[in-house]
Structure formats: structure tokens, C-alpha cells
Amino acid sequence: MASVPRARRYVRDLLDTAGHRQADDALLLVSELVANSVRHSDSGRHPGGRVTVAVAKHDATIRIDVIDAGSPERSPSLRAGTDPGSCTGRGLWLVDELASEWGWHDTPAGRVVWFQLAGS
Template sequence: MKVVGLLGQVAFPGELASVPRARRYVRDLLDTAGHRQADDALLLVSELVANSVRHSDSGRRPDGQVTVAVANHDGALHINVIDAGSAEHRPSLRAGTDPGSCTGRGLWLVDELAADWGWHDTPAGRVVWFRLSGG
């Protein structure tokens, strides 16, 4: 039997100031849940929320929002970052990403640290998600 439990979900304005707010929100949820990989989760949420603000319509519209949803799924941590999507940008790994670079490493970090990740479009926008094992 699969056990799925939503720990929390919240929408933030589509602005860079929402990155630390999203990180604090997830940190508070994970502190309560006692998740072992909280540091990885916080880094990846920061990267994905920043990507949403920079590359989706959520960051270009005055009323744009980015939603973060955190759930337990069979002992793993599953996090969705939901935005308005973009016709010009699709999530993809950059070829030849430099691990020492200060920019352009968001999805590379997700790919390196998450047990699994992906994205899909919905009628309302785009969901980029990742899973960390061993809650």
C-alpha cells in the first residue's frame, strides 16, 4: 500500500524575494517531519523557485505565482514547484554544465541530488518535481 501525505502547499508571488520565503517554508515543514535530506531539499527548492521566477510567465506577470507542494510518498520526499509555464522555455539540462559556476546549475543540481525528477505541463501551467529517498 502506498502512503502519500501532503505536508503542505503554499503559493508565493512570482518574484525573486520568494526564493528565501519558499526555502523557509519547506525548512519548517521538514523540521517538523524530521527528514534526513532537508539540506538537499532546501537547495533544490531554491533552485527551482528561482528558475520559475526567471524563466516562466509566473515571473513576467504582475499577478504571477509559484506554488510549492511538499509530500511524503512511501518514505520518500516529493516536492512539486508549479508555475505558469512558458512557451519559450522548457526545463532541460544544459550540456557541459560547470559544477563550479555560480549560474546555470539549477537543473544540474536537481539531476545530481534527487533520486528522480521530471516535469510536465498542465492546463494551468508547468510542474517541475523531484524526489529524495529515505525520508
């Protein structure tokens, strides 16, 4: 899953330049969302699939979008009763716990899962 380290490096380089205080949280959440895209979307199931990461900063808040081909069978949702100690199934739980806001929406090109981290 080479996509995850590549996405982390990209976001780390941008946030280091911007000096954002929550870079560690952002890197963790990007890792989780890109891994979910590769595992659960058509981007990861079909040859040549793409996952795109977009980063925007407004004042002290950063917003990160993870864009993939989506999946007609699955939509992002929090699992009920997520075990924080589990090794799997915690991606969106972590996003929900750490992000100041998050959500998802479908577009004609696929799906966007996004989160925001407010700086202090």
C-alpha cells in the first residue's frame, strides 16, 4: 500500500512549511483515510485506480480531502462499539475523535472524505 506513505510525505511537507501545530494528528488521519480508500473504494479494487489528497489552509484551520472513486456498495460510516484498542476498524472513529469537523460527499467523479483540524 505505497499510497499511504506517499500521502503522508506530501501532507507532512506541506504542514511543515505552514508550521501547523496539529501535523501529527493530520498525518494519522490522512493515513487512515487513504488506507480506507485503497481497501474499500473502487480506486483500490481496479487497476489504475487513483486516490488524491488535497490540503487547504484558512487562517489556523487546515482541511484535508481524500478523493477516490467511491463504492456503490459502501458509504463511510462510524462503526458502533469501536474498540479503541483494536488494530482495525478505527479509521473513521479516529477521524471523529481528533478532527474538529469531518464529513463526506459523492461527486460525479467519485467520493470525497474530508476533515478539518483547527489550529490553536
